[in-house]
Amino acid sequence: MKRPAFDSHSGTGAWIHAIRRDRKASAGAIIIAFFVLLALIGPLFVGDSTAPVGIPLQPPSAAHWLGTTGQGQDVLAQLVVGTRTSLAIGFAVGLVVVLVGAMVGVTAGYFGGRIDGLLSLLFNVFLVIPGLPLAIVIAAYLPSGPLTLGLVLVVTGWAWNARVLRAQTLSQRKRDFVAAAVVAGESSARIVTREILPTMTSLLVAQVIGATVYAIGAQVGLEFLGLGDVSAVTWGTNLYWAQNDSALLTGAWWTFTPTGLCVALVGFGLVLLNSGFDEITNPRLQLERAWRGYLEKEGGEPSSSTPVVMRRE
Amino acid sequence: MRYLLRRLGFYLVAAWVALTLNFFLPRLMPGDPATAIFARLRGRVSPEAMQALREAFGLTGEPLWRQYFTYLGSVLHGDFGMSVAYFPAPVTQVIATGFVWTIFLAGTSVVISFVLGTLLGVVSAWRRRGWIDTWLPSTLAFLGAFPYFWLAMVFLYVLGFTLGWFPLGHAYGDDLSPAWNGTFIADVARHAILPVTTVVLATLGGWLLSMRNTMIAVLGSDYVHLARARGIHPRRVMLRYAARNALLPNVTGFGMALGFVLGGSLLTEIVFSYPGQGYLLVQAVRSQDYPLMQGIFLVITLAVLAANWLVDIVYLWLDPRIRDASS
Numbered sequence: 001m002k003r004p005a006f007d008s009h010s011g012t013g014a015w016i017h018a019i020r021r022d023r024k025a026s027a028g029a030i031i032i033a034f035f036v037l038l039a040l041i042g043p044l045f046v047g048d049s050t051a052p053v054g055i056p057l058q059p060p061s062a063a064h065w066l067g068t069t070g071q072g073q074d075v076l077a078q079l080v081v082g083t084r085t086s087l088a089i090g091f092a093v094g095l096v097v098v099l100v101g102a103m104v105g106v107t108a109g110y111f112g113g114r115i116d117g118l119l120s121l122l123f124n125v126f127l128v129i130p131g132l133p134l135a136i137v138i139a140a141y142l143p144s145g146p147l148t149l150g151l152v153l154v155v156t157g158w159a160w161n162a163r164v165l166r167a168q169t170l171s172q173r174k175r176d177f178v179a180a181a182v183v184a185g186e187s188s189a190r191i192v193t194r195e196i197l198p199t200m201t202s203l204l205v206a207q208v209i210g211a212t213v214y215a216i217g218a219q220v221g222l223e224f225l226g227l228g229d230v231s232a233v234t235w236g237t238n239l240y241w242a243q244n245d246s247a248l249l250t251g252a253w254w255t256f257t258p259t260g261l262c263v264a265l266v267g268f269g270l271v272l273l274n275s276g277f278d279e280i281t282n283p284r285l286q287l288e289r290a291w292r293g294y295l296e297k298e299g300g301e302p303s304s305s306t307p308v309v310m311r312r313e
Numbered sequence: 314m315r316y317l318l319r320r321l322g323f324y325l326v327a328a329w330v331a332l333t334l335n336f337f338l339p340r341l342m343p344g345d346p347a348t349a350i351f352a353r354l355r356g357r358v359s360p361e362a363m364q365a366l367r368e369a370f371g372l373t374g375e376p377l378w379r380q381y382f383t384y385l386g387s388v389l390h391g392d393f394g395m396s397v398a399y400f401p402a403p404v405t406q407v408i409a410t411g412f413v414w415t416i417f418l419a420g421t422s423v424v425i426s427f428v429l430g431t432l433l434g435v436v437s438a439w440r441r442r443g444w445i446d447t448w449l450p451s452t453l454a455f456l457g458a459f460p461y462f463w464l465a466m467v468f469l470y471v472l473g474f475t476l477g478w479f480p481l482g483h484a485y486g487d488d489l490s491p492a493w494n495g496t497f498i499a500d501v502a503r504h505a506i507l508p509v510t511t512v513v514l515a516t517l518g519g520w521l522l523s524m525r526n527t528m529i530a531v532l533g534s535d536y537v538h539l540a541r542a543r544g545i546h547p548r549r550v551m552l553r554y555a556a557r558n559a560l561l562p563n564v565t566g567f568g569m570a571l572g573f574v575l576g577g578s579l580l581t582e583i584v585f586s587y588p589g590q591g592y593l594l595v596q597a598v599r600s601q602d603y604p605l606m607q608g609i610f611l612v613i614t615l616a617v618l619a620a621n622w623l624v625d626i627v628y629l630w631l632d633p634r635i636r637d638a639s640s
Binding site: 024121124125127128129130131132133134136137138140141160217220221224225226227239243248249253256257259260263264267268271 | 323324326327330331334335338339451454455457459460461462463464466467469470474568569572573575576579580583594595598599603606607609610613614617618621
């Protein structure tokens with residue numbers, strides 16, 4: 001019997017391969033790539049997004065594809081320029097949130113004892129204090145701007161990741177391979193980075209993606225409430241101005257619909273991408289997938305529990 | 314019992330942290346909220362009243378630690394100071410008007426979302442690659458990706474404004490006054506449908522996905538295979554064997570979700586002009602009513618802590634391991 005051909009790819013190649021193989025993940029990757037491209041080069045093409053270019057609240061036309069805002073600005077230009085700021089803050093905050101969470105969580109889970117008690121208390125307290133009200137209270141006192149926004153989002157967002165990673169570290173800590181590494185005399189730093197963290201790759205990637213989705217959503221929400229820098233052009237402030245110019249009551253749907261769709265598309269793309277990462281970093285899913293692919297090629301029926309090949313002849 | 318007492322101790326610590334944050338935040342931030350507060354009140358109150366106010370807020374010339382203990386003392390006595398925007402109403406009185414509505418709105422939405430999402434998650438994992446598993450998680454993830462308030466705006470615009478099926482805002486009609494009769498309750502329910510629906514739609518996906526994922530992991534474990542092999546009725550295996558164990562992470566999440574929704578409902582309340590805490594909070598921020606803002610933050614936090622303790626009791630009932638460990 002032939003063995004199913006497992007992937008010989010490794011490292012980045014394997015990730016790209018896994019994304020391309022998974023339909024959901026490729027769709028997610030394409031969406032994210034589009035928005036990143038839009039954020040990078042889009043603003044070069046649309047000109048000044050804050051300049052009044054026409055009559056306020058014009059519906060979409062040939063001159064202004066997405067119409068104009070209550071101040072006569074081009075909605076498309078504002079959308080494109082806003083993409084850059086919102087994505088930059090979103091990705092940066094997503095990364096920092098997981099970094100802080102991982103440092104606290106893994107330290108707590110690995111060392112246990114009093115360190116664990118203290119750190120767990122810290123993140124558990126931050127976890128039960130409701131995030132959005134805390135964010136609003138902090139943001140109300142600080143000068144508005146992207147830095148404040150980033151700080152507020154990290155302060156209110158890191159605890160969840162710390163908790164999940166602590167639990168995961170704790171369960172790995174009890175496994176035999178960690179005990180073996182301890183007995184073999186490996187240093188704590190090496191055990192954490194080489195033995196424990198690799199088993200959590202899929203979780204970490206999922207967390208960065210989740211934290212980015214959170215960061216973009218919370219950022220847009222805070223800015224919508226007027227807690228960001230309302231003179232800047234971001235997705236959130238676009239919605240803030242749409243609401244302030246009573247878009248809903250004048251029927252100017254084009255001033256708030258595109259921005260909301262973009263936020264949702266980015267979030268959706270990230271979630272789709274996540275499923276692809278899960279497929280590659282979870283060996284069980286990988287094995288299952290390899291078998292299914294092999295069986296389908298051989299014309300057999302994939303069975304859910306046992307890898308028994310049933311030839312159709 | 315020891316477990317519950319330990320948790321209670323933890324919530325007391327959390328409450329103390331929230332109180333301390335509440336005390337130090339305004340004093341550490343650049344700018345002086347006291348000046349802002351009193352600038353707004355200047356001309357409306359006499360200098361003597363102003364001095365009394367300063368003392369009530371603890372914004373006196375005393376050393377910080379004295380101020381801190383004065384503050385803790387007055388909060389423990391249920392004195393949150395005076396609202397600036399609704400002067401001279403005390404903060405507690407302003408908060409009381411909004412609190413009931415928020416609890417009602419957030420509570421209803423969380424319970425509906427939790428029960429529905431968890432059930433769908435169980436079915437989705439049980440019939441893996443079935444139509445529910447294929448379409449529902451992606452659809453809900455897509456809906457959940459929309460900003461909460463944006464979804465609410467679209468719903469309000471289409472169902473309330475364009476089609477006119479639902480009222481455009483507020484908790485009950487202007488022509489009614491609060492009373493325990495059928496008309497009023499029906500009106501409150503009618504006004505709550507749209508806000509609750511948007512919250513449920515936006516949060517359902519999270520419950521579904523987390524339940525589905527835990528459930529898939531549990532379904533792969535040996536004791537479930539054994540239960541199946543023994544020929545136990547599939548529905549019993551699904552609910553009593555797999556779902557009960559897979560439920561634990563979702564129950565842990567429930568307390569947090571309540572905090573999330575209690576806080577997050579303020580966006581919904583803004584869109585629907587619902588007279589709850591969140592609406593008051595944003596009004597307080599916009600009018601620089603710092604005492605009210607801090608009072609609301611504190612009340613929301615305390616409500617969430619209390620809810621979490623209740624969740625702990627449920628958790629104890631669900632997970633015998635904790636019961637055994639603590640006895």
